[in-house]
Amino acid sequence: MTSKTEAPQPRRWKKSQFRVHSRPTHWSAEDTPIPARHDQLQARRWRRATQGPNDVAPPDAKFAKYNVETEVPTYDAEAYEQHLTHADWTKEDTDHLFATYRDCNGKWPVVADHYASDRQRSMEELKARFYGISATLLSLRTPITSMTGTEFDLYNALEKFEPAKEAARKRLAEGHMQRRQDEVDEETVLLSELQRIMLHQATLDSEREDLRRRLDHPQANSNSYPYATSQSLTQLWQQLLAADRLKKNQRLRPTGNSAYDFGGTPTSARPHNSNAGLPDAGSRRTTLPSATTPQSALPVDLSKAELSRYGVVVGQDKLPSGVTFASDRLSKPRVAKSTLQTDKIAAILTHAGVPDLVPLPTPAVIESFEALMGKVHTLLDLRKFAEKEEQELRVRLAEAS
Amino acid sequence: MASTLPPTQPPPKEDYGGDEINALVLDAGSYSIRAGFAGEDTPKSVVPSYYGLTTKGERLFGENAVHLPRGDMEIKNPYDAEGVVEDWETASRLWEYSITSRLTGARQTPPSRNGLNDGTTKDGDGDVPVEEDLEKMEEDERDRSLEEYPLLMSEPGWNTTKARERTIEIAMEEWGVPAFFLAKNGQLAAYGNGKATALVVDVGHQNTSVTAIWEGMVLRKSLMHSPLAGSFLNDQIRMMFASMQPSVPLTPHYMVKSKAPVDAGVPSAATYMNYADPPKESYRNLEEDRVLTSFKESVVQAWSGPGRLDSNLEAVKLSPPRPFEMPDGWNQVFGAERYRVAEAYFDTKSAYTDAAHPAPPNSDDSIPSLVHRALNNCDVDTRAALLGNVILTGAGSLIEKLPERLQGDLQVMYPNPRVRVLANASSVERKYGAWIGGSVLASLGTFHQMWISREEYKEYGPSLVEKRCK
Numbered sequence A: 001m002t003s004k005t006e007a008p009q010p011r012r013w014k015k016s017q018f019r020v021h022s023r024p025t026h027w028s029a030e031d032t033p034i035p036a037r038h039d040q041l042q043a044r045r046w047r048r049a050t051q052g053p054n055d056v057a058p059p060d061a062k063f064a065k066y067n068v069e070t071e072v073p074t075y076d077a078e079a080y081e082q083h084l085t086h087a088d089w090t091k092e093d094t095d096h097l098f099a100t101y102r103d104c105n106g107k108w109p110v111v112a113d114h115y116a117s118d119r120q121r122s123m124e125e126l127k128a129r130f131y132g133i134s135a136t137l138l139s140l141r142t143p144i145t146s147m148t149g150t151e152f153d154l155y156n157a158l159e160k161f162e163p164a165k166e167a168a169r170k171r172l173a174e175g176h177m178q179r180r181q182d183e184v185d186e187e188t189v190l191l192s193e194l195q196r197i198m199l200h201q202a203t204l205d206s207e208r209e210d211l212r213r214r215l216d217h218p219q220a221n222s223n224s225y226p227y228a229t230s231q232s233l234t235q236l237w238q239q240l241l242a243a244d245r246l247k248k249n250q251r252l253r254p255t256g257n258s259a260y261d262f263g264g265t266p267t268s269a270r271p272h273n274s275n276a277g278l279p280d281a282g283s284r285r286t287t288l289p290s291a292t293t294p295q296s297a298l299p300v301d302l303s304k305a306e307l308s309r310y311g312v313v314v315g316q317d318k319l320p321s322g323v324t325f326a327s328d329r330l331s332k333p334r335v336a337k338s339t340l341q342t343d344k345i346a347a348i349l350t351h352a353g354v355p356d357l358v359p360l361p362t363p364a365v366i367e368s369f370e371a372l373m374g375k376v377h378t379l380l381d382l383r384k385f386a387e388k389e390e391q392e393l394r395v396r397l398a399e400a401s
Numbered sequence B: 001m002a003s004t005l006p007p008t009q010p011p012p013k014e015d016y017g018g019d020e021i022n023a024l025v026l027d028a029g030s031y032s033i034r035a036g037f038a039g040e041d042t043p044k045s046v047v048p049s050y051y052g053l054t055t056k057g058e059r060l061f062g063e064n065a066v067h068l069p070r071g072d073m074e075i076k077n078p079y080d081a082e083g084v085v086e087d088w089e090t091a092s093r094l095w096e097y098s099i100t101s102r103l104t105g106a107r108q109t110p111p112s113r114n115g116l117n118d119g120t121t122k123d124g125d126g127d128v129p130v131e132e133d134l135e136k137m138e139e140d141e142r143d144r145s146l147e148e149y150p151l152l153m154s155e156p157g158w159n160t161t162k163a164r165e166r167t168i169e170i171a172m173e174e175w176g177v178p179a180f181f182l183a184k185n186g187q188l189a190a191y192g193n194g195k196a197t198a199l200v201v202d203v204g205h206q207n208t209s210v211t212a213i214w215e216g217m218v219l220r221k222s223l224m225h226s227p228l229a230g231s232f233l234n235d236q237i238r239m240m241f242a243s244m245q246p247s248v249p250l251t252p253h254y255m256v257k258s259k260a261p262v263d264a265g266v267p268s269a270a271t272y273m274n275y276a277d278p279p280k281e282s283y284r285n286l287e288e289d290r291v292l293t294s295f296k297e298s299v300v301q302a303w304s305g306p307g308r309l310d311s312n313l314e315a316v317k318l319s320p321p322r323p324f325e326m327p328d329g330w331n332q333v334f335g336a337e338r339y340r341v342a343e344a345y346f347d348t349k350s351a352y353t354d355a356a357h358p359a360p361p362n363s364d365d366s367i368p369s370l371v372h373r374a375l376n377n378c379d380v381d382t383r384a385a386l387l388g389n390v391i392l393t394g395a396g397s398l399i400e401k402l403p404e405r406l407q408g409d410l411q412v413m414y415p416n417p418r419v420r421v422l423a424n425a426s427s428v429e430r431k432y433g434a435w436i437g438g439s440v441l442a443s444l445g446t447f448h449q450m451w452i453s454r455e456e457y458k459e460y461g462p463s464l465v466e467k468r469c470k
Helices: A077-084 A091-103 A108-114 A123-141 A149-159 A163-177 A181-215 A230-245 A281-287 A304-310 A328-334 A339-352 A363-400 B088-100 B134-146 B161-175 B185-192 B230-243 B281-298 B310-318 B337-343 B367-376 B380-387 B402-413 B427-431 B433-442 B445-449 B454-460 B464-468
Strands: A027-033 A042-048 B024-028 B032-037 B045-048 B051-054 B073-076 B151-155 B179-184 B198-203 B208-214 B217-226 B256-258 B322-325 B331-334 B390-393
Touching: A077 A091, A077 A123, A091 A108, A091 A123, A108 A123, A108 B208, A108 B217, A123 A149, A123 A163, A163 B380, A328 A339, A328 A363, A339 A363, B024 B088, B024 B433, B032 B088, B032 B433, B045 B088, B073 B281, B088 B134, B088 B161, B151 B161, B151 B185, B151 B433, B161 B179, B161 B454, B161 B464, B179 B185, B179 B433, B185 B198, B185 B208, B185 B217, B185 B390, B185 B433, B198 B367, B198 B380, B208 B367, B208 B380, B217 B367, B230 B281, B230 B337, B281 B322, B367 B380, B367 B402, B390 B402, B390 B433, B427 B433, B454 B464
Parallel strands: B024 B151, B151 B179, B198 B390
Antiparallel strands: A027 A042, B024 B032, B032 B045, B051 B073, B198 B208, B208 B217, B322 B331
16 A cells, blocks of 8 residues: 555666776877978878877887888999990980889889880890999999909809890790690609609608617717726726725625636627617626626535535635646646656556546546545555665675675 | 788787878779778778769769669760770769768858858848858868878779879869879789789779789789770670570669569569650660679679580589579579670680670680780799789679689699689678778878878979879
């Protein structure tokens, strides 16, 4: 009831959301000069209104730098008469050529197009005349002897222009332009063939290169990594080992292979590793002497039965210095100081049935051989003693008789 | 060419070469006159070059006046068949009209005619002198409106020296422009397409022209033009209509009062207008041309190749025909004919002939042969570059598949160098190609050094135009 009696509220006028808050900028059309013009032509440009009347923006000289003119050599009548006369050319024609050249900014196709004279002249004639005059004027200004490098190059280029050659080239170009469709097709096919060959060539080359790299002999590169070769590594091992021996608690264990542990043994006795020069991780492990065969030859832990079974003998006796051969133990005892003695030993051994070369010299055989040899020596000693006694007995018998 | 920016994004300050000084660009042709301010993308004012001349001697300009059926009006064109101005008096008025009617604002009506002073006695107590000479006032107003803006005008490449001097005289002395420049159509079209080196093929109304541009400059010897253009195509269509069985009646819009739907090929059932004072023959021609324009826009197509139309008649017959309805309701489908009318651009022997045009046009006038002749007059070294930048422009080039056909024909003629025909897909860019180029040129900061100023004109006279506008 009450709501019906209420008069409708007038809608409040809402301010537009799209109101522009900034104040409009004032622009004004001003007559401004055009830079790089010789006259007083004014251009009307729209500019942002300036604050004060004396605060006038400077004219935009940005485009003035493009107002360039082609450099054209100039000559006067006197110079023309002296140096530049030509049988085919009058002075008017020459002047016209130079004016046209300037007007066309030195674009030769345009110059040849715009050059109008009674005589029909080709572009080559125009060029020859223009270049000839330019060269002459250049040499007049600076004699050839005192020209700088660039000047002389320019002079040379101008002098060397040959209209006949140029005309011949244009004839060729024209012929090339007017080729028939089948010739063009042929060229296209040949070009694509060449392209294919070259592509193939490139892949072939890269493959070949790859192969060559694989096959290439390794180069010892001592600069980047000093211990790249097995030789240098062995040397390092020997140095460290020698230093280690002097210390109280030794950290390095000799490999047991004298070739690695002691210097002076030629390393070339080892099999040559072709990969030794490559500084990759795998090859370094294989070249470390301690990790390979010498250590695995040592008896690690074998039971007595196994020792006897495999014939492993641990040598307790100290080896003499210098080179010794294991076979010496078989051959040395046979040789005595005198040949007579040696013959006697050989006679005893032959008698006992021992061959000159023991077929299977196992440690047991050697041991019994040595025992035998001890007995042989004892026998020899006894024989010598017996002979001596017999000799003395005969002497006493002769004295007694 | 630099990468194109979206139109909303201004170019960076250092790249921006524009310097807008409110220059006017006037591209006057024999079909329409395009005018507008430099820096805009389309001309604001497009006025037909045809004008009405009443028996009283009054000239009527503008689309609205020209297409009004009036018995006392003759339709005329100030341009001759070459596209060069013949009637200077009218041409200058027409140009002026194209600028002042839309661009510089309407003239103020003189106080004696504006209705505010009606009923008052002769120059009563007002502060405005009503009694001024009307003629004089109009003259004053006219002069003032054009005095502010530099004017860039276009001209056909084969314009005579006399005509060029007359043009600058009109601009400087009658209109009092502060600065003036005259550029060739082809040059402007190339600039509009962003090319400094190009071979411009401009298919207009009266003439088709070929212009070679080398690094921004016109190669004059390459300039070729032929009458095989839009107007020629209109004639071809008329002859084609006449040659068809039964012949096609061409009735312009103004003749028709009302029309009723009829079947294809059946005579129309329209009622026609009866004019007490019937319009003149020239008016009928103009109106017929409007119908033909719509026919060209919707039906005519160039055979896109390969080969000529003669050797592809079978393929053409298979393509679907297109219907066209005349303003009076008569309608028909057009099959092979729609290809044949445009074929004469490329193969003049296939052109339609009749009693008024007994012989087909000279085979030298076809577009490919124009290009060939133009290129022969250029240096060999330039030809490959020019063939790579063939710009097709002009409203006459808007015939469907015309660019493809031109490309094909040129490639057959020159198998070796790469031929590329550039035809802007937008019809506006093609129609107003030269104007757009002028708009670009006149808003460039570097161009302002080239204007012929009033001062220079006063010093050297009209012959300056030959020296400066190459």
